[in-house]
Amino acid sequence: MDQLTNKAVKGVVGLTVSLGLLIFLPAWTIHYWQGWAYLIAFCLPTLLITLYLAKYDQELLARRVDAGPSAETEKSQQYIQAITGLLALALVIVSVIDWYQEWSRVSSLFSIIADGLILVGFYIVFRVFQENSYTIATIKVDTNQSVTTTGPYAIVRHPMYSGAFLIFIATPPALGSYWALLISILLTIGLGFRAVDEERFLVRNLQGYSNYCQTTKYRLIPFVW
Structure with a gap:
């Protein structure tokens, strides 16, 4: 296993351990079967996507490893990433507390369906990676980068965020919570702010992106926004 793959896989292992602690503590x-199912539905696709990129697109994997607010050069994106990161932590913790305190009564079937939606969200993310090797974790434009208009990009302008939206919305019921959906809504608003701010940057710096915005109408949710 090369150094990059080793680093990326260690990152997934660290994510799995951290998420497990956030759930079970x-x-x-x-x-708590809902917790175990969610951990598998979230971390297994993450590992499989990582291994796929390690084999077929190491340049993209290298770009994705460099993530987080500190990696951003745009101040607005640093703030948005920091806030959404905290909200994502709260989403899991509040969902678990809701289940523990029995504030919500989520059926087992609904939790399983929600886990399925999480897998769909990760599949969308995977398709984004297949179509766009410039899907980096920070907002910038690389040399020779062009606008991607195929695959999920033909439907919405920010399909990565569409996948994240599904994951955020499905997380509370997957973990046995309804109340935490309020945090999902806040996270979705955060995705919206990030998408709009990202578009301002890409219109200024990526040739052809303005025309793409005109031909692909929806940003995040088809037929909605």
Whole structure:
């Protein structure tokens, strides 16, 4: 295993451990099947996508490894990433506390369906990576980069965020919560702010992006926005 792949896989392992702690410490038990199902639905696709990129697109994997607010050069994006990161932590913790305190009564079937939606969200992310090797974790334009208009980009301008939207919305019911959907809404608003701010940057710096915005009408959700 090369150094980049080793670093990326270690990152996934660290994510799995951290997410497991976020789930099972507030639950105060390991007898929480919704937590285990969510952990698998979230981390297994993450690992598979990482291994795919390690084999077929190491340049993209290298770009994705450099993530987080500190990697951003745009101040507005640093703030948005920091806030959405905190909200994502709160989303999981509040969902688990809701389940533990039994504030919501989410059926087992609905939790399983929500796990399925999370897998769909990750599949959209995977298709984005297949179509666009410039899907980096920070907002910038690389030399020779062109506008991607195929695959999911033919439907919405920010399909990566569409996949994230599904994951955010499905997380609370997957973990047995309805109340945490309020945080999902805030995260979706954060995605919207990030998408709009990103478009301002791309219109200024990526040739052809303005025309793309005119031909592909929807940003995040087809037929809605």
